[in-house]
Each structure stands twice: as structure tokens, then as C-alpha cells.
Amino acid sequence: MIKQIFSLASVVAALTAGTILAPSFELNVGVKQSAAEVQVKARDLSLVCPGGVYQSGGSSGTKLGSFVQIGSPLISSAYSQAGSTELVSNDGVYTVKDSTGDAQQGSTLLNVNQIQLANTSTISGLAAAACQRPSSEMWINGGDTTTGHEALLILRNAGATDATVDLEIFSEGGSVDAPGLKGIAVSADQSIVLPLAGLIPKTATFTTHISAHGGAIAAWVQQRVVHGLAAAGVDFISPSPDASVDAVVPGVFIRGSALVTKLVKSDASYGDLRPTLRIFVPGTKSATFTAQIMGATAETFGTVIHEEVPGGTVVDFKLTGLVDGDYVALIDSDQPVIASVRLSRVVASRTPDFTWLSAAEGFNNARMISIPAPGISKICIYDKTTGKVSVEKLTGGSDYGFTAGDSVRYATVIVDVDGAVANIPVLDQKNAGGKVSVTVR
């Protein structure tokens, strides 16, 4: 009996040990197909411009819900005429027709931007924008709908299929729940203008997330400011790059800081002329960030902000104590954030103006940007590898090129026309193409 029990225990122990200690193996029957690389022609590169600035109230300025474009922007573009390509433009839409698909897409093939100096009783200032490759999703980190501030969301569908747009708006309190955020129809080859005050009234700080379905769209926020009865600046706020843990905002050129201080002392409503850093945290976790506002020279010392922003919210931080000079905002965060800087320009000869600087894309490839002919244009470049900030005055009407290199650079062009300011981001827009991996399964 004991012998039988012992035998049984031995067999059970051997089976258990075999089950636990036996090496795992995988048996494949048949052959799994591997991905094949297919060379495919990319969709033709098309860049869409916003056109002239929008005036609320129609041409008379008194018609509710009516928006008309006033004036014509100055378009600056560079097209390389590569291979058998052909540039076609129609109503602010620039398309490179490439029958063979051989041309390498990007800013070296085509880049387009526009500037417009508005000087009416209700709109005053310089508005500039890089013309966009339409896409399905974008974040615009800027805007203000408090008294005296107007934010218009411009949605342009330059494609042949109708698009439906859903909006998500985040304020200091988190996601905003308002009727009319979902299912906004933008017909093919049409633009629509939405006054954001109708969705988030009297909100100083917000970020807009735009998702398009059905067709791709281009989007901007046109921000306009009025102090009392005087127009005090206009700008197109462009979409930001993806959220990042190390965002860089080049081109923080502080001018007329003494004049701003004087104006704020006389009237607190001029407080929005102070440079402001806006941080949005798209995730659910709080982000602790350090923003170093670094000067380009030894004379411009800069400042440092170390703060925490709850997830899903957006917060503005005043950049105080900055003397006139050229700066770059370097944001280092433990969670991905979207950063932008509002920059004002105050001169004695005209009403104030401002521009919203989005964080720049880091790049090490060859890029090109067209420089507008009027005014003074300067490019601000931050080299991540060397940590150096360089500012260069550019020749109006020329094209500025970056060669491919090892170092990652961030760059923005600041344009000043008669004391009004605007910015043009250095982008490299292209459609998916080239080699596509396809698995037949």
C-alpha cells in the first residue's frame, strides 16, 4: 500500500515538475506573410490659406452673425518646380500637381504664407499665417473671449467632400460642455466662421481641439482686441504641434516694455499687453513644468517659471520682469503639454498689436520659408544640440533655407510692419507617400 502511494506521489510530482519546468515552445503551421514595401505616389501637396481678415457684422458692421473678409492678404510663396510638377492656385489654395509622384514633398517643394496689415476702425494690426495642409485633427492653443476680445474660429474645407467638425474646448476649469460643439458641417469648398464667444463666453484662457470627419480641413482662430473704442490688434492663431514634454517657443521678441508698464499703470485693461505663457495639459495627469525664458544675449537675463497645471486644463502665466530683448521659451515638463506665448508690440506711433506664438516643430531636415517683402522680418532659431539662440534679420521677399544637419532646430519668423507684429512658423508640410508597408493576410 505504502509503495503504491509513494509511486502515485512520485508520478504526480514528476508531472507537476515537468509542467512547470518544461520550456515553452510555439508551433506555427503554415507561413505568416511578411509586410511588403510598396512604393506609392503621395497625394498632391495642397496648402490652404485663410484669406483676408474677417470683420464681424458684415460690411456695415451691424449685421449680427455675418462675417465678411476685408482686404487682400499679401501672399509669399516658394515653389521649386521639381521634376514634372506644376503649381496650380485658386482662391488661396495652392496645389502642386505631380503626375509621377517623384517630387519630394515638403517646404522645399512648396511653402506659402500670408500677411495682412489691417487698418480699419474695428480691426487694426498685422495678421499672418502659414498656409496649411488640411488635416483631420489640430489643437489651437490661444484665444480670449472676455470683453473687448473677439475670437473667431475659421474652418476651411478646400476638398471635394463635405466635412463634419467636432470641437472640444478646454478652459482653466477643464473641458467645457456647451451645445453646438459637435457636428459642425463644413461643406466642400466652403469656409465657415464660428464666434467662440457663443460657445465659451467671457473666457480669457482656453484651448480648442478640432477633429474633422469626412473631409480634411484647415483651421485658425482670428483673435481681435478692442480697447474702449480703439482697435488694438489682430492675429491668426495657428495650430500647435503635438503635445510634448520639451516644447520650444522661439521668437519671444520683447519690445516697448517700459511703454507697456506705463499703459498698465494708467489702465489695468491693458494688462493683456504683458507677454503671457499659455500651458495646456491634454492628458489626465497633472503636469509639473519648468519654463525657462532664455535671452539670446548676456544682457537679456530672462526668467524661470516652475508650476503645476492639472490634467485637461489650461493656464496662463504672465512673463514678468523681462526687459526688451530677444528670448526663447524652453518648456520642460513631466507630462506632454502644448505651449504658446502671447507677445505684444507697443510703439508710440500706432495702436498696440499682438501675436500668438505656437511652439515650434523640432527639425533636422532641409526646410524653406518665404519671407514677406514689407516690413522687417527676423528669424529666431534655437539649436537644441548647442543650446544657442540666434536671431537673424532677413531680406524681404527672399526665401530662407535650412540645410539638413545633425542638430535639432526650432525656428519662427517674426514680422514687424509699421510697429505691428505677427509671426510665421517654419513648417514642413507633406502628405503620406513614398514607401508603404502592406501585409496581405
Place this chain on the structure above:
Amino acid sequence: MSLDDLSNNYLFALDSLESNKTAELSALVANLASANGTELAQALKLAQVGYILVPASSGSAVAELAIGLNSIKELEGVGSTEFGQLWRVVNPATDLPAVDETKFWSVTKGIQFAVLLVFILLALPTGSTRKRTAGASEIFVEAGEE
């Protein structure tokens, strides 16, 4: 989960697919994903594609793909289903070739036949079992006689 994860037959069939057909299908998929304006009607007919399903998923890549498919004139949107977004080919192939039924043997049939053969062989009575059965019967008869 795709068909090749579920069916070994399909996996073997894929392996035996002619390489030029795989290349044609890959090129069609790449052109659909790129939405580059290439004429696709003939390729869709040759591949006998009637519907295209993009599995339900969030993310900008899927949204971009959906926008690209919407811009292809050979497709029309059906809408969202529980499995994802669906597109219908506008002029699909109608003269589909009949399924080739001439192949009598397949790997599965071969394995099934082999298993059946083993069971038949095991079930065949052998000389020794007959002898043992006869002996047992005699013992049983003797026990009954007592």
C-alpha cells in the same frame, strides 16, 4: 484578429498565392491608403473587392485614412458599423469566377483521412485477440457448469 489567425487552411492558401497577385493587391492597398488620385476602378475589379472596412479605432491615423478613402471617387461611404467604418466600391466586379471545386484533396482532408485510417486499423481484430477471447469464453463456460 484576422483570418490567418483563425484558419490554417487560409494560411496555406496565402502561402501558395502567386507573388504577382500579392504585389497587385499590395499596390491597390497602398494607393487606397495614400488616396493619391490614381485610377483604381480596374484594380478593385481585378481584386474582386466589394467593400472596405477600416476597423473601429481612435487616433488621427485612422481619421486621416477615413478622409483619404472619402476622397476616392471609386468608393462611397456606407457609414459606421460596430466593426468600424465601411465603404462600398461603386462599380464592383459582378462576373465573379466560380469557385474551383476540382481539387479533391486538401491538407485538412488528408489529416482527417489519416486519423480515420488509424482508427480503422486499431479496430481490426487480430489473431491474438481472437485467441484470448476464445480462452476467456472457455473459462466462463466451465465456471457456469460448476
